[in-house]
Amino acid sequence: MTENGTEHKSPWTTIWYDPRGTIRYLVEHNPMQSFVLLIALGGVGNVLSYASSYGLADMIPFNQMIVFSFIAGPIGAFISLYLWSWFLGITTHLWGGQATKQGIRTSIAWSMAPVVYMLPLWGVKYILFRQELFSAEKPFMNAHEFLSGLAGLFEVIDVLISLFSFYILINAIAEVSGFSFWRSIGSIGAVILILTVPALFLIRFLMPM
Numbered sequence: 001m002t003e004n005g006t007e008h009k010s011p012w013t014t015i016w017y018d019p020r021g022t023i024r025y026l027v028e029h030n031p032m033q034s035f036v037l038l039i040a041l042g043g044v045g046n047v048l049s050y051a052s053s054y055g056l057a058d059m060i061p062f063n064q065m066i067v068f069s070f071i072a073g074p075i076g077a078f079i080s081l082y083l084w085s086w087f088l089g090i091t092t093h094l095w096g097g098q099a100t101k102q103g104i105r106t107s108i109a110w111s112m113a114p115v116v117y118m119l120p121l122w123g124v125k126y127i128l129f130r131q132e133l134f135s136a137e138k139p140f141m142n143a144h145e146f147l148s149g150l151a152g153l154f155e156v157i158d159v160l161i162s163l164f165s166f167y168i169l170i171n172a173i174a175e176v177s178g179f180s181f182w183r184s185i186g187s188i189g190a191v192i193l194i195l196t197v198p199a200l201f202l203i204r205f206l207m208p209m
Helices: 019-029 035-053 062-094 101-110 113-117 119-134 145-177 181-206
Strands: none
Touching: 019 101, 019 145, 035 062, 035 101, 035 113, 035 119, 062 101, 062 119, 062 145, 062 181, 101 145, 113 119, 113 145, 119 145, 145 181
């Protein structure tokens, strides 16, 4: 894609090293680029991560868990997108931001790019660890030091990807709102509190005494 004779790289590339410039270009020229793909595949990646962290394969059959990931992931991601964009619209405007609804949604969508990039890694992890990847008990993995080491490395990668996704979101919201990096963190942090506190009360209420 070009603008005034200047060549621009794909946002799938530039989002890694220039998130603010990437979001600025997308919002101005094509805010819906890869929008559905990012949300749907990002949702799948998030559910797979949840399934691995909480041993979901111990609760439901493995095949059903995979189908669940590819159905519930995109649905949950779109619900989360509109919930987050609504609250971010409120908090950013309270702080004097000028972000549009579409600008915020584009920012959230592209913050999921690192998660989408890592989807092929789940195939590699499954080849190595099989169903133990999604189980709480991991006798085969624990019996092999090399596999245990690889599992630890993959966990570090997952954490780094989550942090970088958050970094992209902070910069993207800062760009579309006309904020500093720190004011963007404040706006996002307020939404986290708004969504987390009621969830904690609900969990506490539903927990058996």
